[in-house]
Amino acid sequence: MIVHELRTPLSGTKWTLKMLLDGDLAHFSDDQLHILREGYRSNERMVNLLEELSRANKAQVWNFQYTFEPVNIEELIEETMTQFLPAARARQLSIKFQRPTQEVPLIDADVAKMTIVTEHIIENAIKYSPEGSDILLHLQVTDTNIIFSSQNLGTTLSGGDHEKIFQKYSRGSLAQASQIPGTGMGLFTVKKIIEDHQGTVTFISNTEEGTRVEVVLPLEK
Secondary structure (H helix, E strand, C coil): CHHHHHHHHHHHHHHHHHHHHCCCCCCCCHHHHHHHHHHHHHHHHHHHHHHHHHHHHHHCCCCCCCCCEEECHHHHHHHHHHHHHHHHHHCCCEEEEECCCCCCCCEEECHHHHHHHHHHHHHHHHHHCCCCCEEEEEEEECCCEEEEEEEECCCCCCHHHHHHCCCCCCCCHHHHHCCCCCCCCHHHHHHHHHHHCCCEEEEEEECCCEEEEEEEEECCC
C-alpha cells in the first residue's frame, strides 16, 4: 500500500520533469537544466528502489540488486549535499562538510544505492533540524574504513524508540507527532544497503544533543 502511494506521485514528478527538460513547458538556462537533470535522476533512483521494495515485500525476501564499481564517496556526498542546498537555504540551515586532509580511497560500491543512503541521511537532517541551525557532515578515513556521519540539532526519538528505529515501517515517536510525513522505510533501507556493503550504521537521537547518524564502510570487503 505504501509503495503504491509513493509510486503515483513519483511517476507524476517524473513526467513533469521530463516535459521541463524537453522544453515543452519553458526554456531554461544551463544551470537550471543541471538542477532539473539532478532532480530527474534522483526521482528515477527512488522509482527503481520502490520497484525493488515492492518485489521484496511480495516475496518477503529483502534482497536488493547491486552493481558494484569503484566509487568516490567524497564526491558522492558533495553532489548530494549540493542537490539539497536550496532546501536547506529555504529553512535557513547551514550545511558544513568536514573532509579528511588525505586523499579518500575509492570503495567498491553500488553508486545508485549509496546515493540513496546519502540522500536519505542529508534530507532527514534538513527535515528535522530546527530552522536557522547547522548540519555537520563529516568524512573520515582510517586504515580499514571510511566513516561518514551527519550531526544536527533535531531529534525524532524518545524513550525506547532506539530499539526499533531500523525496523520496517518504524518512525520515532517525535517524528510521528510532527507534521512531517514519512513512511518508516528510510532507515530500514539505509541499514539494508549498508550491511549489504559489509558496513554498519548507527543512529543516536535525543533532545539534549540532537541526532547523529554514522555509516562505516570497509575499504576492502
